[in-house]
Amino acid sequence: MSESTSTTARETQIRAEVRAWLEDNWDPNLSLHEWRNRLIDSGWGCASWPEQWYGKGLSVGLGAVVDDEIRQFGAVSVAKAGVRMLAAATILEHGSDLHKEKFLRPLLTGEDTWCQLFSEPGSGSDLAGLTTRADFDGEHWVINGQKVWTTSAHHAQYGMLLARTNWDVPKHQGMTYFLIEMEQPGVEVRPLKQMNGHASFNEIFFTDAKIAPEFMVSTEGNGWKVAMTTLAHERRLADGIRSWARGEKGSGRVFDELRAEIATVMEPYKWYPQRAGRVDLLLERAKATGRINDPVVRQAIAEVLIKAKAAEWTGRRVKAAHALGRPPGPEGSLGKLAGSQVARLAAHAHTLIAGGEAMLAGDDGAMNGLISEILVSVPAESIAGGTDEIQRNIISERSLGMPKEARTDIDRPFRDVPRNTVS
Amino acid sequence: MPMQFSFTDEQEAFRLSVRRFMEDKSPTTEVRKLMATPEGYDPAVWRQMSQELGLTGIHIPERYGGQGFGFIELCMVMEEMGRAVFCAPYFSNVLAATAILEAGTESQKQALLPALADGSRLATLATTEAPANWSAETTETTAEQNDSGFRLNGSKTLVVDGHTADLLIVLARSPGTSGAYGLSLFTVAGDSVSRRLLNSLDETRKLAQIEFDNTPAELLGELHGAGITMPRILDQAAVALASESVGGAQKMLDSALEYAQMRMQFGRPIGSFQAIKHKCADLLLEVELAKSTAYYAAAAVAENAQDLPAVASLAKACSCDTYMKAAQECLQIHGGIGFTWENDTHLYFKRAKSSQVFLGDPNYHRDQLVLRWEA
Numbered sequence: 001m002s003e004s005t006s007t008t009a010r011e012t013q014i015r016a017e018v019r020a021w022l023e024d025n026w027d028p029n030l031s032l033h034e035w036r037n038r039l040i041d042s043g044w045g046c047a048s049w050p051e052q053w054y055g056k057g058l059s060v061g062l063g064a065v066v067d068d069e070i071r072q073f074g075a076v077s078v079a080k081a082g083v084r085m086l087a088a089a090t091i092l093e094h095g096s097d098l099h100k101e102k103f104l105r106p107l108l109t110g111e112d113t114w115c116q117l118f119s120e121p122g123s124g125s126d127l128a129g130l131t132t133r134a135d136f137d138g139e140h141w142v143i144n145g146q147k148v149w150t151t152s153a154h155h156a157q158y159g160m161l162l163a164r165t166n167w168d169v170p171k172h173q174g175m176t177y178f179l180i181e182m183e184q185p186g187v188e189v190r191p192l193k194q195m196n197g198h199a200s201f202n203e204i205f206f207t208d209a210k211i212a213p214e215f216m217v218s219t220e221g222n223g224w225k226v227a228m229t230t231l232a233h234e235r236r237l238a239d240g241i242r243s244w245a246r247g248e249k250g251s252g253r254v255f256d257e258l259r260a261e262i263a264t265v266m267e268p269y270k271w272y273p274q275r276a277g278r279v280d281l282l283l284e285r286a287k288a289t290g291r292i293n294d295p296v297v298r299q300a301i302a303e304v305l306i307k308a309k310a311a312e313w314t315g316r317r318v319k320a321a322h323a324l325g326r327p328p329g330p331e332g333s334l335g336k337l338a339g340s341q342v343a344r345l346a347a348h349a350h351t352l353i354a355g356g357e358a359m360l361a362g363d364d365g366a367m368n369g370l371i372s373e374i375l376v377s378v379p380a381e382s383i384a385g386g387t388d389e390i391q392r393n394i395i396s397e398r399s400l401g402m403p404k405e406a407r408t409d410i411d412r413p414f415r416d417v418p419r420n421t422v423s
Numbered sequence: 424m425p426m427q428f429s430f431t432d433e434q435e436a437f438r439l440s441v442r443r444f445m446e447d448k449s450p451t452t453e454v455r456k457l458m459a460t461p462e463g464y465d466p467a468v469w470r471q472m473s474q475e476l477g478l479t480g481i482h483i484p485e486r487y488g489g490q491g492f493g494f495i496e497l498c499m500v501m502e503e504m505g506r507a508v509f510c511a512p513y514f515s516n517v518l519a520a521t522a523i524l525e526a527g528t529e530s531q532k533q534a535l536l537p538a539l540a541d542g543s544r545l546a547t548l549a550t551t552e553a554p555a556n557w558s559a560e561t562t563e564t565t566a567e568q569n570d571s572g573f574r575l576n577g578s579k580t581l582v583v584d585g586h587t588a589d590l591l592i593v594l595a596r597s598p599g600t601s602g603a604y605g606l607s608l609f610t611v612a613g614d615s616v617s618r619r620l621l622n623s624l625d626e627t628r629k630l631a632q633i634e635f636d637n638t639p640a641e642l643l644g645e646l647h648g649a650g651i652t653m654p655r656i657l658d659q660a661a662v663a664l665a666s667e668s669v670g671g672a673q674k675m676l677d678s679a680l681e682y683a684q685m686r687m688q689f690g691r692p693i694g695s696f697q698a699i700k701h702k703c704a705d706l707l708l709e710v711e712l713a714k715s716t717a718y719y720a721a722a723a724v725a726e727n728a729q730d731l732p733a734v735a736s737l738a739k740a741c742s743c744d745t746y747m748k749a750a751q752e753c754l755q756i757h758g759g760i761g762f763t764w765e766n767d768t769h770l771y772f773k774r775a776k777s778s779q780v781f782l783g784d785p786n787y788h789r790d791q792l793v794l795r796w797e798a
């Protein structure tokens with residue numbers, strides 16, 4: 001099987017243009033914001049965005065070529081990763097000109113940080129069951145309720161908020177999407193400690209928080225549809241964050257400021273590789289500990305490698321088909337579920353390799369606690385971003401076309417749907 | 424051979440009293456407080472537990488100051504403590520008492536056991552040296568004999584409650600010996616060694632590293648007798664740990680069920696989804712199977728059954744794997760809340776993970792099971 005890697009003439013031409021522009025304009029001694037403003041103005045920072053909004057209207061594929069050229073040149077890109085890109089994508093698609101004018105540039109320069117306010121204590125799998133309310137008091141939308149699992153909320157300026165504005169219609173029709181200012185009296189942010197000791201998320205409490213009417217996105221009651229745009233971009237988030245963390249080696253003011261930015265933004269994601277099971281460490285660990293000589297341990301590692309490689313190649317098939325413009329097949333929805341199986345198997349193999357050392361953590365633990373961090377982080381993999389059970393429902397009902405589970409919660413006013421009393 | 428497959432009414436009443444005590448004295452709010460302290464237990468509760476309930480002396484014969492019950496009652500206590508992730512140096516005391524009972528001379532039993540039975544002295548068993556090796560035969564710590572007695576050199580790790588124990592029972596070998604030959608048990612005063620509390624994954628179980636540097640020691644029982652006694656001691660330890668694990672596993676199933684009935688998503692309890700029902704049904708199957716192995720193994724110890732070595736490994740492998748599975752599924756059924764520090768599931772998850780490898784991981788015990796099985 002081959003992936004389409006042929007370089008088109010258009011691509012070569014674009015690379016040359018980007019390079020020429022960078023040769024004239026790149027200056028590592030600018031401040032990070034000065035440089036990014038220059039890049040934003042040129043249209044190369046977000047080349048796949050519309051020309052009217054800091055882009056060049058290129059395809060997503062060619063936009064990636066531009067980014068790659070900037071990277072190869074050794075220049076710094078716009079702040080194009082993390083939750084802020086979910087906000088950008090949503091605003092570009094559904095936002096008003098006011099939203100685009102006010103939010104897009106400071107988002108790209110890195111001045112504004114964003115957070116996503118969707119999940120609630122009472123509604124996770126059933127996101128559309130949320131109960132944070134927004135009531136219009138004649139002047140403002142007044143927000144009351146609670147959100148959870150919010151990354152970066154403690155230093156975010158703005159949040160993408162999904163709230164209920166109508167309780168008398170079916171659940172999906174009563175939600176509205178807002179852009180909320182986080183630094184205001186009615187918003188309280190508390191860190192949420194996880195079982196692995198990190199506190200990468202926050203709980204947010206709204207008590208009469210206020211939003212001006214112009215910061216509603218799309219129309220009242222259309223929040224679910226807007227949220228779908230945000231969620232569709234969520235899957236690309238992890239890749240973006242990884243590539244962002246690269247290129248931190250250069251010298252000059254712009255790089256110093258970039259390193260500080262990366263440190264802040266990456267902080268909550270420090271344990272994410274461990275959550276996926278660290279398959280990459282298995283062989284090295286088995287050799288270093290001598291456990292490689294145990295055939296049972298080798299079998300356990302082999303099982304992980306089989307599943308991990310099979311899943312990786314399935315992902316490559318999906319990407320290759322996508323690149324050729326073919327319609328997505330059922331294999332596209334499998335990656336998440338495969339990933340959580342790989343993570344569990346890997347945690348088990350790491351346990352066997354560590355033996356009694358698996359009882360130790362921190363400085364006393366294997367690899368200075370990295371291995372124990374794997375063991376207590378892997379459970380997140382089958383929950384975060386949609387649980388395994390929900391993935392199986394989606395696969396069976398959407399990919400396999402099996403009869404849908406009967407629903408009793410979507411055919412009646414939301415106020416009549418049974419829900420959690422204590423959140 | 425008669426094997427007991429049900430508990431007597433007296434035993435059930437006893438279990439209930441232990442459960443009540445645990446619920447009363449060791450709610451998870453208390454567990455969380457204690458696990459954050461280096462000592463890891465509440466002396467007042469310890470005193471009450473040993474002196475009013477007599478739990479520390481449960482399987483120690485009356486003539487040595489104990490309650491004179493058997494290993495079955497001990498395992499019931501372990502099970503209830505597992506259910507409560509009880510934070511106290513109980514298991515370590517059991518290990519030490521078992522070692523003394525198995526290896527000590529009559530006068531040593533009379534001298535040492537009463538203080539363990541009434542809880543006034545804390546003791547533990549120090550055997551493990553390399554974290555991936557559980558067999559006694561690989562011991563490298565040496566015991567050299569001279570005119571003034573024995574001196575120990577070497578180190579031990581993963582010693583349960585080794586940092587607070589007043590008395591250490593230490594496995595060591597005579598210089599120049601190897602394998603099962605040359606192994607003996609020794610008693611060492613806790614304050615005569617340099618020891619360090621380790622950072623443990625399961626904070627409710629305290630582990631220590633201990634260094635012996637010409638440390639004076641007294642022989643426990645016969646010189647070179649540990650080649651015979653250690654396997655028996657470790658078998659009993661494995662059965663006790665299996666019992667603790669089925670208690671934890673049952674708690675995870677109970678907790679999952681309770682949550683599944685209460686938690687609403689999509690306008691209905693999550694327990695109404697077949698995915699969750701099947702998980703719980705599978706868990707019930709596994710937990711009940713594991714309990715049967717732990718109960719059978721406890722009876723095998725009590726009756727000094729021939730098949731004990733194989734059965735101990737069977738129960739250890741089955742119960743500890745089941746506990747891990749139950750904790751994992753309970754966490755999964757709780758969804759995101761299960762991954763938080765505030766939710767209690769992780770206390771059990773970490774105990775399960777730690778017990779899975781403690782005293783030998785499931786592969787080791789599966790291997791032992793087959794090697795020791797008498798066809």
Ligand SMILES: Cc1cc2nc3c(=O)[nH]c(=O)nc-3n(C[C@H](O)[C@H](O)[C@H](O)COP(=O)(O)OP(=O)(O)OC[C@H]3O[C@@H](n4cnc5c(N)ncnc54)[C@H](O)[C@@H]3O)c2cc1C
Pocket residue numbers: 116118119120121122123124125126148149150151380383384385386387388389390393686687688689693696697698699755756757758759760762
């Ligand atoms: C580490 C981590 C990071 C997270 N990051 C984010 C984030 O960045 N943004 C965000 O918005 N949220 C985030 N979340 C929240 C996450 O999306 C939810 O936890 C998840 O969707 C599950 O929802 P819940 O926790 O409410 O569990 P519930 O929905 O209450 O689920 C409980 C159990 O019921 C099962 N269940 C529910 N419905 C069904 C069904 N129909 N059929 C069968 N079984 C069902 C579930 O599978 C689960 O086992 C994160 C969570 C974690 C643990």
